[in-house]
Amino acid sequence: xxxxxxxxxxxxxxxxxxxxxxxxxxxxxxxxxxxxxxxxxxxxxxxxxxxxxxxxxxxxxxxxxxxxxxxxxxxxxxxxxxxxxxxxxxxxxxxxxxxxxxxxxxxxxxxxxxxxxxxxxxxxxxxxxxxxxxxxxxxxxxxxxxxxxxxxxxxxxxxxxxxxxxxxx
Amino acid sequence: xxxxxxxxxxxxxxxxxxxxxxxxxxxxxxxxxxxxxxxxxxxxxxxxxxxxxxxxxxxxxxxxxxxxxxxxxxxxxxxxxxxxxxxxxxxxxxxxxxxxxxxxxxxxxxxxxxxxxxxxxxxxxxxxxxxxxxxxxxxxxxxxxxxxxxxxxxxxxxxxxxxxxxxxxxxxxxxxxxxxxxxxxxxxxxxxxxxxxxxxxxxxxxxxxxxxxxxxxxxxxxxxxxxxxxxxxxxxxxxxxxxxxxxxxxxxxxxxxxxxxxxxxxxxxxxxxxxxxxxxxxxxx
Numbered sequence: 001x002x003x004x005x006x007x008x009x010x011x012x013x014x015x016x017x018x019x020x021x022x023x024x025x026x027x028x029x030x031x032x033x034x035x036x037x038x039x040x041x042x043x044x045x046x047x048x049x050x051x052x053x054x055x056x057x058x059x060x061x062x063x064x065x066x067x068x069x070x071x072x073x074x075x076x077x078x079x080x081x082x083x084x085x086x087x088x089x090x091x092x093x094x095x096x097x098x099x100x101x102x103x104x105x106x107x108x109x110x111x112x113x114x115x116x117x118x119x120x121x122x123x124x125x126x127x128x129x130x131x132x133x134x135x136x137x138x139x140x141x142x143x144x145x146x147x148x149x150x151x152x153x154x155x156x157x158x159x160x161x162x163x164x165x166x167x168x169x
Numbered sequence: 170x171x172x173x174x175x176x177x178x179x180x181x182x183x184x185x186x187x188x189x190x191x192x193x194x195x196x197x198x199x200x201x202x203x204x205x206x207x208x209x210x211x212x213x214x215x216x217x218x219x220x221x222x223x224x225x226x227x228x229x230x231x232x233x234x235x236x237x238x239x240x241x242x243x244x245x246x247x248x249x250x251x252x253x254x255x256x257x258x259x260x261x262x263x264x265x266x267x268x269x270x271x272x273x274x275x276x277x278x279x280x281x282x283x284x285x286x287x288x289x290x291x292x293x294x295x296x297x298x299x300x301x302x303x304x305x306x307x308x309x310x311x312x313x314x315x316x317x318x319x320x321x322x323x324x325x326x327x328x329x330x331x332x333x334x335x336x337x338x339x340x341x342x343x344x345x346x347x348x349x350x351x352x353x354x355x356x357x358x359x360x361x362x363x364x365x366x367x368x369x370x371x372x373x374x375x376x377x378x379x380x381x382x383x384x385x386x387x388x389x390x391x392x393x394x395x396x397x398x399x400x401x402x403x404x405x406x407x408x409x410x411x412x413x414x415x416x417x418x419x420x421x422x423x424x425x426x427x428x429x430x431x432x433x434x435x436x437x438x439x440x441x442x443x444x445x446x447x448x449x450x451x452x453x454x
Binding site: 044046135 | 198200204206208218267269357
């Protein structure tokens, strides 16, 4: 491992990357780390299919050179759907019919996750803003909006249940 | 493989940039540069990453102006209480640049240095009478933003100089500002036309009128004939019509992939008309 290797965290795990510093994060995720959930759509920051979280904020991984992930945390769709909250979000997309061809889905799930962490009860306008950077050519977005609303409602209901259990003890 | 410099101090960055042996290209959010590099299948031999330089980030009030570090992201600008209070049109436009993914990365200094005629923050900076503080080997110098774009994608930056920060005069009690952008959709749209108005309105009279427009000329431009027509006037429906016609007549837009000259001229006129009606406090019919 060269001393100039770039240290960063990937889905919680420390990593050192010693390839080209101006390689795109997108390519390194897919080809070096085998995380192919992150998709390439346009390759110019227009479609959002390659969305990942950088220190918790959504970015297009096609527009991030590896040197700028040094000492930062990259979270991909694989990491963000591995926990219960992420699994519930994915389930909501399936149930609401928010998935058709699937090319945009990982990016939209990442954007939706970032939204729900910041704002657990988003209204329709806030969901539209949060996924404004993600293009979907199949669904017409209605079922995607419904999926995010469903995931948010479910999360709030679970929190209310948990609070009720606590108080009835 | 490309050589990367990641200085923490501005002085260090300027030294590296002024040294012709390094030949480093300054980079920040990379939302324009990485698109260009990737489409040409090339990378520069050396880059100078500015994102680690603390002195280039942040939003402060200093000497009667709002000072925004060049590497401040549009997300930070759009959510800043200070920007909302003193330059609301800039906060508004920050929220329309790309979408969250772009706003989290793209910087105001990058938008300026990239010098696209369609750059969204640029007409707003013209309307607000902004200045740029440029840092170079000889120290800092301040230039009026309206003198910065010297031609299509040409700027007043000298070799070895960087944009350090943007200065925007604090909004006075009677300040009025507005910005309108027309693209194909709300998010992720490059402007077909963008126009911003800044002025004072003591007693309802328009003074210090500045109008900046984008995507209608090789650089962002001031609409000086329209400004002169509005200066000192009390806005009403008739003035709004005349200002719109004047604006449409004083620009020379082109046909390109995003729009046509004719559409741009028409829309620009209507947007200027609407802003003048807004300045008059009238409902837009």
